[in-house]
Amino acid sequence: MLTPLGRGAIASIVVEGPGSIEVVEHFFRGQTRLPLDQAPCNRILFGRWQTAATSEELVICRSEVNRIEIHCHGGHAAPQSVLSSLQTRGCRVLPWRQFLGTSATIAAEAMAALTECETERTAAILLKQYGGVLVQELRRILQQLQSNEQNQGLARLHALIASWDFGQHLTRPWQIVVTGAPNVGKSSLVNALVGFRRSIVTDQAGTTRDLVAADTAIDGWPIRLVDTAGLRSTANVVEKQGISLARQQIRTADLVLEIHDLTVSSDPQPQDLVGHHETPRITVWNKIDLVDVDATAISGLLTSARTGWGIQNLIDHISQKLVGNPPALSAPVLFTSRQYQLVQEVIACLRDGRVPLALQNLTRLCC
Ligand SMILES: Nc1nc2c(ncn2[C@@H]2O[C@H](COP(=O)(O)OP(=O)(O)O)[C@@H](O)[C@H]2O)c(=O)[nH]1
Numbered sequence: 076m077l078t079p080l081g082r083g084a085i086a087s088i089v090v091e092g093p094g095s096i097e098v099v100e101h102f103f104r105g106q107t108r109l110p111l112d113q114a115p116c117n118r119i120l121f122g123r124w125q126t127a128a129t130s131e132e133l134v135i136c137r138s139e140v141n142r143i144e145i146h147c148h149g150g151h152a153a154p155q156s157v158l159s160s161l162q163t164r165g166c167r168v169l170p171w172r173q174f175l176g177t178s179a180t181i182a183a184e185a186m187a188a189l190t191e192c193e194t195e196r197t198a199a200i201l202l203k204q205y206g207g208v209l210v211q212e213l214r215r216i217l218q219q220l221q222s223n224e225q226n227q228g229l230a231r232l233h234a235l236i237a238s239w240d241f242g243q244h245l246t247r248p249w250q251i252v253v254t255g256a257p258n259v260g261k262s263s264l265v266n267a268l269v270g271f272r273r274s275i276v277t278d279q280a281g282t283t284r285d286l287v288a289a290d291t292a293i294d295g296w297p298i299r300l301v302d303t304a305g306l307r308s309t310a311n312v313v314e315k316q317g318i319s320l321a322r323q324q325i326r327t328a329d330l331v332l333e334i335h336d337l338t339v340s341s342d343p344q345p346q347d348l349v350g351h352h353e354t355p356r357i358t359v360w361n362k363i364d365l366v367d368v369d370a371t372a373i374s375g376l377l378t379s380a381r382t383g384w385g386i387q388n389l390i391d392h393i394s395q396k397l398v399g400n401p402p403a404l405s406a407p408v409l410f411t412s413r414q415y416q417l418v419q420e421v422i423a424c425l426r427d428g429r430v431p432l433a434l435q436n437l438t439r440l441c442c
């Protein structure tokens with residue numbers, strides 16, 4: 076079955092292999108009464124799928140000599156009924172991944188990645204990789220390396236390595252951890268950013284004790300917001316574990332939003348709640364609706380999770396910080412760790428003067 080499970084107008088099933096025509100013929104009653112083995116390829120045939128129990132309208136299309144597509148009503152029951160009748164005649168139902176084949180080609184990887192990506196913007200970029208922009212770039216590099224333009228080739232390889240930082244997020248959302256003291260408005264801000272009430276908001280400190288993840292998209296980039304327990308010293312065992320989880324998340328995040336409460340302090344040098352580390356961060360001063368402050372004296376962004384003031388500005392900053400300079404739509408991008416590792420190996424081989432091995436690895440990646 077080529078279409079995903081769940082709701083949909085139409086489901087598509089492919090029957091492939093020797094004998095597929097006879098199996099489909101057994102159930103299909105075409106309006107034109109044309110025997111299937113005489114049906115020309117790519118001709119769409121309307122008819123009914125006839126079993127002892129059901130008779131279902133659908134269309135089929137013989138797309139190759141031994142390959143027939145069946146397009147029936149979507150949802151669960153109709154395609155399942157077609158699949159199980161096919162199984163009674165000796166067909167084996169394959170998971171779609173197996174149907175695509177296990178070959179580690181860039182096109183197959185792009186096809187698999189397309190099923191995992193969550194936004195149109197990331198899908199458009201993966202579609203270009205599927206269409207060949209990455210393979211073409213690798214072939215150009217191969218040519219350069221073979222014709223003694225090693226430096227140019229190497230520069231292009233380094234540009235590909237740089238694209239991985241972005242490319243890995245085509246199938247895995249950027250992770251933003253929201254942190255700060257209790258009651259500063261972390262959960263309220265998460266809710267304001269995703270546009271619906273994901274986290275519980277109360278005026279009691281320590282309400283959020285587990286990690287609460289909310290998926291959204293910012294500028295077309297898939298984002299996972301992780302709301303955390305407020306960082307404070309506490310005797311509560313559950314809250315303590317929540318705080319320790321929060322600290323772990325901060326270490327692996329792509330971005331930390333460090334939230335402060337303007338009604339508590341507007342110290343322009345906020346105390347460093349999350350310690351010194353490499354994770355990029357944005358400092359946010361929340362509850363601007365409650366205080367009168369000189370915005371120019373504050374380092375960081377001002378927001379009100381309650382009125383929505385400053386939220387769009389925060390969104391813009393998040394996008395800028397995470398993606399800054401997105402690659403052009405048809406730029407080559409590495410999007411699997413296999414590709415990334417192979418390109419790194421090619422660079423390492425070139426650096427050590429093992430040119431034949433570099434070329435061999437690159438050729439492997441091109442196919
Ligand atoms: N006036 C005002 N109240 C806020 C704002 N953000 C949060 N609050 C309130 O502050 C309290 C704590 O908010 P919450 O989101 O649970 O904070 P958290 O503990 O950091 O997750 C709640 O009563 C919220 O309604 C804001 O921007 N303005």
Ligand SMILES: [Mg+2]
Nearest residue numbers: 261262282283
């Ligand atoms: Mg909270």
